[in-house]
Amino acid sequence: MSETQPFLQVKNIYKSFGHVEALRGVNMEAYTGEVLALVGDNGAGKSTLIKTLSGAVWPDCGEIWLNNQKYSRLKPKQAIKIGLSTVYQDLALANTRDVPCNIFMGRELRCGILLNKKAMYTEAQKLIGNLGIKIPSLAVPVSILSGGQRQGVAVARAIHQGGKILIFDEPTAAMGLVESAAVLKLIKNLAEQGFGVIIISHNLEQVFQVANRVCVMRQGKVVNTVRTADVCAQDVVSMITGALETNSNLN
Amino acid sequence: MKSETKIRLQQLFPRLLLLAVLAFMIILLDRLSPFFLTWSNMRNILDQASLYIVLSVGMTFVICSGGIDLSIGSIVAMSGVIMAMCMKAGISIGLAICLGLASGAVIGLINGILISFANINPFIVTLSIMSVIRGTSLLMTNGRPIYGFEEAFKFWGSGNIGPINPPILISLILVTLGILLLTSTRWGNYSLVLGSNEEALRRTGVNVKLYKTSIYVFCGICAAIAGFIVCARLNTAEPLAGWAYEMDAIAAVVLGGADMRGGRGSVFGTFIACLVLAVMQNGLTILSISSNYQQVLTGIIIILAVAVSEFKRRNSKASVN
Numbered sequence: 001m002s003e004t005q006p007f008l009q010v011k012n013i014y015k016s017f018g019h020v021e022a023l024r025g026v027n028m029e030a031y032t033g034e035v036l037a038l039v040g041d042n043g044a045g046k047s048t049l050i051k052t053l054s055g056a057v058w059p060d061c062g063e064i065w066l067n068n069q070k071y072s073r074l075k076p077k078q079a080i081k082i083g084l085s086t087v088y089q090d091l092a093l094a095n096t097r098d099v100p101c102n103i104f105m106g107r108e109l110r111c112g113i114l115l116n117k118k119a120m121y122t123e124a125q126k127l128i129g130n131l132g133i134k135i136p137s138l139a140v141p142v143s144i145l146s147g148g149q150r151q152g153v154a155v156a157r158a159i160h161q162g163g164k165i166l167i168f169d170e171p172t173a174a175m176g177l178v179e180s181a182a183v184l185k186l187i188k189n190l191a192e193q194g195f196g197v198i199i200i201s202h203n204l205e206q207v208f209q210v211a212n213r214v215c216v217m218r219q220g221k222v223v224n225t226v227r228t229a230d231v232c233a234q235d236v237v238s239m240i241t242g243a244l245e246t247n248s249n250l251n
Numbered sequence: 252m253k254s255e256t257k258i259r260l261q262q263l264f265p266r267l268l269l270l271a272v273l274a275f276m277i278i279l280l281d282r283l284s285p286f287f288l289t290w291s292n293m294r295n296i297l298d299q300a301s302l303y304i305v306l307s308v309g310m311t312f313v314i315c316s317g318g319i320d321l322s323i324g325s326i327v328a329m330s331g332v333i334m335a336m337c338m339k340a341g342i343s344i345g346l347a348i349c350l351g352l353a354s355g356a357v358i359g360l361i362n363g364i365l366i367s368f369a370n371i372n373p374f375i376v377t378l379s380i381m382s383v384i385r386g387t388s389l390l391m392t393n394g395r396p397i398y399g400f401e402e403a404f405k406f407w408g409s410g411n412i413g414p415i416n417p418p419i420l421i422s423l424i425l426v427t428l429g430i431l432l433l434t435s436t437r438w439g440n441y442s443l444v445l446g447s448n449e450e451a452l453r454r455t456g457v458n459v460k461l462y463k464t465s466i467y468v469f470c471g472i473c474a475a476i477a478g479f480i481v482c483a484r485l486n487t488a489e490p491l492a493g494w495a496y497e498m499d500a501i502a503a504v505v506l507g508g509a510d511m512r513g514g515r516g517s518v519f520g521t522f523i524a525c526l527v528l529a530v531m532q533n534g535l536t537i538l539s540i541s542s543n544y545q546q547v548l549t550g551i552i553i554i555l556a557v558a559v560s561e562f563k564r565r566n567s568k569a570s571v572n
Contacts, residue, residue: 096514106455
């Protein structure tokens, strides 16, 4: 885990929807090579924070620092370009299309005006292989793949897009035990390969399995950031509910 | 774990089934009539199919993208009328043809803009445009056909190019182009992705609206080419030409294995489906069976074909993992 300098820094972000203050001065840091879990009750602002990072929502004020570059308003395409890739909860896959088509969606390899299917196929095989995922055939429509395999395809796309920080929104929601385990393993692998991973999860047990640090959000603020090694799940629950009042951003 | 070829075979199943049906029909009709397998009759069938094919290639892209275009029958009439009026006004044949084709493109553009930018349902947009275009064609001609064109124009409907005729040639070129576009270009790929998950494509930063609009333009041009063929073949531009052709095209595309929900379809499948329909029509005529039966049979064949491939698809889904 690189302890040097945060790859991604979120500084004092505010966002209101009408008179609902979704984010009230959020500060957060993420490093490459670690898994950061974002936890909090419904309405704590996790999703809104993620949306500001993927460019889907523009913050009212505040800064996003990535690799020592300041961005105040990210557009979706720009976010991808600078290395912030989001793996959406719905995975954003074209179910009737095959694996390479899904991985290269929006950035197909071509020779001349024709698609370079062979190159995409080989490249897709490599990407999927690096993730340690087994897919019997890349030529099948992704709808018939398992949840874990589908997640793998979505992650492969994010990596191919050049993502350095991969953001997962509820990656194991609606998944069985075996599939969840596969996805968690994948997430751990990614961090070991040097990516920065941010996951939103409601499942604290899983959070403690994969995350190096936990960022607890409550009422639009990050109330606490702790190492999973230093606390137990019960402490985190107390922080989420506010039973345990703490200074924000205590180490 | 399944082998790659087996999975590919499963995906090809609807088309293979259709090919089998076509082969069966040809063998059966050859048994029943000595006249069926003569070249002149084959040419007849191809000639008849050419119109369906031209219309259905465009429709394949629209249906793959999850949309529908009901206005193509009206575009057939409108483009023919425009070509005829231009030629009667003394404009050169080449330019008249171009203007006719351009009219198809413009109508397709209007369809596309209303569907992607104004966000109106494709069924409703093209249903309305169908009505508007049909009415306009009738108004332009006062409801009367325009007929009598020069030989150079008539050639495109009834001339000879070696053993085949221009409509057959045009349809074969369009099929080849369609296969290439759908399977091997970004545009074709996006047509299928649009029908599969439009939101996902938008999130990757692709200008979804532009691609969607262009699909309807392409379909409009195909319909105008069909209008050109009809007009040249009959030596007449009829404001009522192409009546209900959209239904034939939709039938062929669906029979060809495309999914009305979008995301799945093939130009080759559509091509074979057009041949199946044309062979059936021809066979019934040869056997002097009332053409009314054709309608009944068409419906039954479509339902059977779709039911079988849907059943097969579900089975394969259960067995892959």
